[in-house]
Amino acid sequence: MTEKITPVREKILSNIRIQRFTPGKDRSPYFDNFKMEVETGMTILEVLRHIKNTQDSSLTFRAFCRSSICGSCALRVNNKTVLACSTQLMPILKDFGKATVTITPMANLPIIRDLVVDIDPVIEKLAKMHPYLVENKDRVPETLEKESLMSQEELEAFGLMTDCILCGSCYSACSAVKADSNYAGPLTIAKAYRFSVDPRDDFRGMRFQAAMDQGLWSCVQCRKCIKVCPKDTRPADSIRDMRRISIDAGIHDSPGSRRAKAYTDDVERIGQVNKPMLPVIVHGTKGWAAIEAAEAGLKKHGMEPTRQVCSLPGQSGAAKIYAKVREIEGKKKGGKTNG
Amino acid sequence: MLTYDVLIVGSGGAGLYAALKSRMEEDLRVAVLTKVYPTRSHTSAAQGGVNAALANKDPTDTWEQHWFDTVKGSDYLADQDAAELLCREAPEVIREMEHWGCPFDRTTEGKIAQRPFGGASKPRACHAADKIGHVMLHTLYEQGLRHGVDYFNEWLTISLLHDGKRCQGVNALDTRTGKLHTIQAKAVILATGGYGRIYWNRTSNAYGNTGDGLAIAYRAGLPLKDMEFVQFHPTGLRRTGILMSEGARGEGGFLLNGLGERFMTRYAPEKMELGPRDLVSRAIETEVRQGRGGPEGEVFLDLTHLGKEKIAERLPQIRQLCIDFEGVDPIEEPIPIKPTAHYSMGGIHTDINGLTSIEGVYAAGESGCVSVHGANRLGGNSLLDILVFGRRAGNHALEYARSVELPSMPKDILASAETRIKSLMEGESEEKLADIRRDMANIMANKAGIYRNAADLTEAVEDLVELKARYKRLKVKDKCKVFNTELVAALELENMLDLAEVVAKGALERTESRGAHSREDFPERDDKSWLVHTVATRGSDERPVLHFDPVTITRFQPEARTY
Numbered sequence: 001m002t003e004k005i006t007p008v009r010e011k012i013l014s015n016i017r018i019q020r021f022t023p024g025k026d027r028s029p030y031f032d033n034f035k036m037e038v039e040t041g042m043t044i045l046e047v048l049r050h051i052k053n054t055q056d057s058s059l060t061f062r063a064f065c066r067s068s069i070c071g072s073c074a075l076r077v078n079n080k081t082v083l084a085c086s087t088q089l090m091p092i093l094k095d096f097g098k099a100t101v102t103i104t105p106m107a108n109l110p111i112i113r114d115l116v117v118d119i120d121p122v123i124e125k126l127a128k129m130h131p132y133l134v135e136n137k138d139r140v141p142e143t144l145e146k147e148s149l150m151s152q153e154e155l156e157a158f159g160l161m162t163d164c165i166l167c168g169s170c171y172s173a174c175s176a177v178k179a180d181s182n183y184a185g186p187l188t189i190a191k192a193y194r195f196s197v198d199p200r201d202d203f204r205g206m207r208f209q210a211a212m213d214q215g216l217w218s219c220v221q222c223r224k225c226i227k228v229c230p231k232d233t234r235p236a237d238s239i240r241d242m243r244r245i246s247i248d249a250g251i252h253d254s255p256g257s258r259r260a261k262a263y264t265d266d267v268e269r270i271g272q273v274n275k276p277m278l279p280v281i282v283h284g285t286k287g288w289a290a291i292e293a294a295e296a297g298l299k300k301h302g303m304e305p306t307r308q309v310c311s312l313p314g315q316s317g318a319a320k321i322y323a324k325v326r327e328i329e330g331k332k333k334g335g336k337t338n339g
Numbered sequence: 340m341l342t343y344d345v346l347i348v349g350s351g352g353a354g355l356y357a358a359l360k361s362r363m364e365e366d367l368r369v370a371v372l373t374k375v376y377p378t379r380s381h382t383s384a385a386q387g388g389v390n391a392a393l394a395n396k397d398p399t400d401t402w403e404q405h406w407f408d409t410v411k412g413s414d415y416l417a418d419q420d421a422a423e424l425l426c427r428e429a430p431e432v433i434r435e436m437e438h439w440g441c442p443f444d445r446t447t448e449g450k451i452a453q454r455p456f457g458g459a460s461k462p463r464a465c466h467a468a469d470k471i472g473h474v475m476l477h478t479l480y481e482q483g484l485r486h487g488v489d490y491f492n493e494w495l496t497i498s499l500l501h502d503g504k505r506c507q508g509v510n511a512l513d514t515r516t517g518k519l520h521t522i523q524a525k526a527v528i529l530a531t532g533g534y535g536r537i538y539w540n541r542t543s544n545a546y547g548n549t550g551d552g553l554a555i556a557y558r559a560g561l562p563l564k565d566m567e568f569v570q571f572h573p574t575g576l577r578r579t580g581i582l583m584s585e586g587a588r589g590e591g592g593f594l595l596n597g598l599g600e601r602f603m604t605r606y607a608p609e610k611m612e613l614g615p616r617d618l619v620s621r622a623i624e625t626e627v628r629q630g631r632g633g634p635e636g637e638v639f640l641d642l643t644h645l646g647k648e649k650i651a652e653r654l655p656q657i658r659q660l661c662i663d664f665e666g667v668d669p670i671e672e673p674i675p676i677k678p679t680a681h682y683s684m685g686g687i688h689t690d691i692n693g694l695t696s697i698e699g700v701y702a703a704g705e706s707g708c709v710s711v712h713g714a715n716r717l718g719g720n721s722l723l724d725i726l727v728f729g730r731r732a733g734n735h736a737l738e739y740a741r742s743v744e745l746p747s748m749p750k751d752i753l754a755s756a757e758t759r760i761k762s763l764m765e766g767e768s769e770e771k772l773a774d775i776r777r778d779m780a781n782i783m784a785n786k787a788g789i790y791r792n793a794a795d796l797t798e799a800v801e802d803l804v805e806l807k808a809r810y811k812r813l814k815v816k817d818k819c820k821v822f823n824t825e826l827v828a829a830l831e832l833e834n835m836l837d838l839a840e841v842v843a844k845g846a847l848e849r850t851e852s853r854g855a856h857s858r859e860d861f862p863e864r865d866d867k868s869w870l871v872h873t874v875a876t877r878g879s880d881e882r883p884v885l886h887f888d889p890v891t892i893t894r895f896q897p898e899a900r901t902y
């Protein structure tokens with residue numbers, strides 16, 4: 001028994017609001033409104049192409065693979081960074097309950113024209129991270145007769161980050177980049193981490209330094225990069241792990257790592273963080289000014305500041321957890337050298 | 340003027356491998372010029388795998404068996420000496436990629452994992468989940484950064500420069516500024532990818548796979564080879580042509596026509612949906628031509644009977660693909676599909692080192708034709724082709740560039756490129772770019788696509804001449820110099836029109852059916868007359884002139900291609 005197939009296709013007359021800007025011609029960005037019929041199945045990219053083909057051929061955007069693998073087409077739709085090619089418009093119109101949608105370029109990057117941003121700053125930062133494998137002679141054979149041996153588990157330790165398509169979405173959404181344009185950005189540190197935990201690599205020391213120089217500790221772990229990444233590579237997790245392995249490797253000498261170390265040491269010692277003294281630990285003698293200012297503030301409100309923090313009752317429990325963690329980590333390391 | 344020893348046009352796998360090889364010893368200046376950022380090249384879209392007889396999965400596999408599979412798959416049109424090199428050097432290039440960090444999946448012993456692939460007698464496709472092209476491309480890019488390859492990103496090459504004997508370089512447009520430049524180079528390697536976009540929306544290829552390198556070479560007097568051979572994949576999404584892998588059919592998906600009939604009963608009653616790619620493509624095309632397609636000339640891949648759980652569990656990526664790109668949830672409704680142009684077997688005519696008839700000019704990858712794929716490419720062999728022949732071209736160009744001085748350059752070398760851009764940018768347009776492009780795609784799909792015959796092809800050739808005349812009246816409306824994507828599209832369209840004509844002409848002349856070329860009026864392979872390569876050059880009237888070259892046969896005598 002067969003039945004004729006008639007696909008259901010809804011149509012909505014919509015208003016597409018697009019940010020326009022041509023440097024040299026326009027003083028500042030402005031918006032153009034385009035009316036068009038949006039039908040079920042249309043991606044943002046199809047909408048942009050439709051407008052370019054039928055209404056305004058000067059509308060400028062990037063796209064290449066149109067299948068979410070090349071990373072060309074990231075932009076913002078109603079302020080959220082997405083890939084234009086893999087984002088359906090109809091559900092967005094329905095979610096927002098209105099027939100208007102606003103399209104703007106990625107943030108944190110200079111605009112070249114309309115929706116096209118200059119991605120070179122990201123690439124330059126990436127290039128400084130030594131984002132390539134440097135052969136570890138113990139693992140990588142000298143000749144092309146053999147491949148290096150590596151287990152699937154070893155591969156999976158960094159496999160997720162090899163999914164990155166360099167689309168820049170995470171960079172556009174990043175709080176730390178917004179606060180400080182010198183910060184390397186999520187994808188670049190995540191890439192450095194990817195190579196640093198590849199057992200075939202022999203260059204992690206250089207990468208730690210490069211990451212430190214470019215703000216490894218500036219990330220505030222807001223996890224926006226995780227939210228927007230179209231490939232689910234979880235850059236913030238890699239950054240966290242990069243911090244961990246760099247401390248393990250004995251690189252303590254930065255405000256961020258000193259803070260992290262003070263937190264962990266204090267909790268083990270007294271069960272809580274010795275907040276009053278933190279500025280000195282993190283920033284050295286410069287920290288005293290901050291402490292004195294804070295003390296003056298407290299005094300003004302009639303409070304008596306203290307530099308002593310007492311041990312909490314639960315401290316012994318915390319110390320036990322630390323001991324346990326050390327035991328497990330010791331075993332792991334032991335296992336590696338023996339195996 | 341910018342000057343390099345070796346200049347590579349194109350940053351797909353072929354271009355980047357060639358660049359790396361010529362820069363490895365760090366004594367030459369090497370640059371890659373590409374119209375997109377390197378990692379955005381189409382190589383990134385390859386999902387399945389790359390072939391090499393490593394014998395990791397099946398210890399009895401040998402490169403000779405790979406060689407035979409390749410020749411048989413090509414319907415005996417591959418040059419057997421070239422196919423031999425492809426398969427012999429395969430294990431080396433794969434291991435080299437591995438040593439550079441490419442994250443191939445692993446066997447339990449920690450070696451590179453391999454899976455079975457269509458047309459291969461042994462499991463020899465090396466994979467990395469479903470993103471092999473992506474990881475290969477990124478690995479090559481990363482190593483290029485390490486070794487100091489220069490990149491010119493978002494530069495569009497417009498013409499190839501030579502003095503009739505020797506390479507001089509290229510003219511290119513920096514799209515960011517709109518400025519034209521000449522880049523002088525001792526050697527140029529064209530690695531600009533395929534021309535699947537001559538079918539425009541009916542292709543699995545990226546927007547930029549417009550065959551630029553081929554058209555540039557053709558206009559510079561270099562011959563193109565076997566252009567009529569274009570491989571179609573049966574299941575592309577209706578709207579975009581994006582590929583739906585065989586996986587969905589493998590799990591028990593049905594192909595239904597617009598009337599809801601499981602039409603494969605008429606064409607392959609035993610294998611049904613799992614018949615070979617070309618057969619399924621032709622079956623779909625027949626249904627649609629005979630009026631049994633859906634409302635927009637599509638058929639349907641129906642998974643609904645598999646049930647929600649099985650789909651969510653076994654085919655999650657395919658489901659996501661349908662939701663993201665087609666707005667259809669396969670749990671609820673059948674997926675609309677159309678056959679989609681997938682791979683360009685034809686390309687710039689080269690020898691086994693990628694060298695063309697001009698000293699210092701090379702071609703590699705999908706834009707070249709050595710020929711290893713003949714009339715039909717095997718899955719997993721094109722990623723291999725770009726590595727092996729990218730490497731060979733890189734090595735050869737390196738030696739060549741070391742042995743010669745910089746070429747001399749005439750003063751007015753940029754003039755013709757300037758005139759061309761100017762004529763597109765100045766004046767009011769009487770035509771619409773999108774209209775010409777759509778008309779080209781329709782001509783190609785309907786008259787020079789999956790099915791071909793003399794009457795349709797004769798019409799196609801005439802239609803294309805008319806279309807080229809219309810193109811001459813096209814002007815770019817956007818007059819801004821900065822990042823002018825309309826100008827880029829217009830230049831790409833010109834390239835595609837030239838190539839479409841060569842494809843149609845070759846298809847018309849070749850009165851047989853072989854591999855991907857299927858003539859309704861000549862349904863049999865004809866080894867007596869047609870075991871030859873089609874070689875096209877541009878005549879003085881700007882129309883293609885064909886001649887035919889013999890195929891190199893060293894070991895395997897042609898047999899019927901049955902599986």
Ligand SMILES: Cc1cc2nc3c(=O)[nH]c(=O)nc-3n(C[C@H](O)[C@H](O)[C@H](O)COP(=O)(O)OP(=O)(O)OC[C@H]3O[C@@H](n4cnc5c(N)ncnc54)[C@H](O)[C@@H]3O)c2cc1C
Nearest residue numbers: 349350351352353374382387388496531532704705719722
């Ligand atoms: C969906 C899909 C899946 C596939 N899966 C597989 C698979 O599993 N296994 C397999 O072996 N093969 C597969 N293939 C085929 C394979 O991916 C391609 O044949 C191969 O990647 C081509 O590589 P390339 O280096 O020749 O060209 P491309 O990767 O296409 O690169 C071309 C380059 O040239 C540049 N360029 C083009 N024109 C110009 C110009 N005018 N100026 C400057 N630069 C220019 C582009 O910017 C780009 O960098 C697949 C193809 C598709 C479409």
Ligand code: SF4
Nearest residue numbers: 174219220222223225
């Ligand atoms: S978690 Fe860190 S890297 Fe990620 S967006 Fe927030 S600040 Fe940026």
Ligand code: SF4
Nearest residue numbers: 164165167168170229
């Ligand atoms: S990490 Fe994700 S969001 Fe960031 S560039 Fe890579 S793919 Fe894009």
Ligand code: FES
Nearest residue numbers: 064066071073085
């Ligand atoms: S166009 Fe390639 S990711 Fe969207």
